Amino acid sequence: MSAAKERKSDTGTARGPARKRVPLWRRRRIAIGLGTALVLAIVAGGGWVAWDRGWIGRSVAEAEATLLAGTADLGFRVEEIYVVGRRRTPRDHLLDAVGLERGAPIFGLDIHAARDKLMTLPWVRGATVERLLPDTIVLRVDERRPVALWQRQGRFALIDDKGTIIRRQELARFSDLVVIIGDDAPAHAAALIDVLATQPDLRPLVRAATRVGGRRWNLRLSSGIDVRLPEEDEAAAWARLADYQRTHSVLERDVQVLDLRFPDRLIVRKAPRSEGTRDSSGRDT
Numbered sequence: 001m002s003a004a005k006e007r008k009s010d011t012g013t014a015r016g017p018a019r020k021r022v023p024l025w026r027r028r029r030i031a032i033g034l035g036t037a038l039v040l041a042i043v044a045g046g047g048w049v050a051w052d053r054g055w056i057g058r059s060v061a062e063a064e065a066t067l068l069a070g071t072a073d074l075g076f077r078v079e080e081i082y083v084v085g086r087r088r089t090p091r092d093h094l095l096d097a098v099g100l101e102r103g104a105p106i107f108g109l110d111i112h113a114a115r116d117k118l119m120t121l122p123w124v125r126g127a128t129v130e131r132l133l134p135d136t137i138v139l140r141v142d143e144r145r146p147v148a149l150w151q152r153q154g155r156f157a158l159i160d161d162k163g164t165i166i167r168r169q170e171l172a173r174f175s176d177l178v179v180i181i182g183d184d185a186p187a188h189a190a191a192l193i194d195v196l197a198t199q200p201d202l203r204p205l206v207r208a209a210t211r212v213g214g215r216r217w218n219l220r221l222s223s224g225i226d227v228r229l230p231e232e233d234e235a236a237a238w239a240r241l242a243d244y245q246r247t248h249s250v251l252e253r254d255v256q257v258l259d260l261r262f263p264d265r266l267i268v269r270k271a272p273r274s275e276g277t278r279d280s281s282g283r284d285t
Contacts, residue, residue, distance in 0.1 A: 076107060078101070078104050078135060078137055081137050082136065089121055097114075097121060100137060106131060109137065118141060124141050125143060146166060146177065148177050148180045148189045156168070178196070178206055178208065178209055184211055185211040192234070195234045199239060202238070202242055225251060225256065230262075241266070
C-alpha cells in the first residue's frame, strides 16, 4: 500500500503540475493583436515598401501579400466607403481613381497615393483619405466652385473662383454663367461675380464682362446695353444702377451705353439712331 502511494507520488513529481489550456478565443485575440501590431509597424515605417520589388525582392513581396490577406481574414478589410463633399464628381470616378473595392485588405490602400490620384480629377480642389479601423474608408473632397466661362481666342473654358480652369468641353449646362473676356479676367472673375450678386434683380441680365486695361470691367447686358464700371468701388456703382432702374427704368430705354465711372452721375449714350449723349437728368454732355 505504501509502495503504491510512493510510486503514485513519484509519477506526480516527474510530470509536474498540469498546464492550463489557453481558450480558443484568447488565442485568436492574441493573433489579431500581433497581426495588427505588425501591420501598423510596417505602415508607420514608411508604407508598403514591398511595392518597390526591385529593391527587396519577390520573396518579401509575397510574404507581405500573405500578411495582407491574413489581416483581411482577421476583419481588416474594406466594408464601408464613405464619400463626403461630392456634388459634381461622379462617385464611381472617385472610387476608380483610388482603386477601392469592398473586401480588399484595408492596409493595402496607400492613403497618400490615393489622395494624389483624387487631386487629378478636374472638379477636385482638395482631398483627404482616412482609414477608420477595422473596415471603413472615408474620402473627403473639396470641389471647385464654377463662377464664369472664360472666352479666349475663340475658345471657352469653365473657371472656378480661384481662376483655375476646370474643363474645356461639355460646357452647355453652364451657359447661364457670365462670359468673361481678357487675359487677366480669370484672376478677377470671382470678385466681379460677388459684386454682381449684391443686386439680385440686375445679376441675371449680365451676359458678358470684358476686362479693360487690367483695371476695370465693361458689362454687356442681355438687352445689348454696355455698362461701364469704375476702377474702384464697383459695388457702389452697381448699386446706383439698380437705384436708377427702380426709379427711372433706365434699362428699358433706347440706350447703348451706361457709364458708371463717375461717382456723382450716370452718363447715358443713346442708340445710334438717336442724337446726342445725355446723362440721366436729360442734360447734354
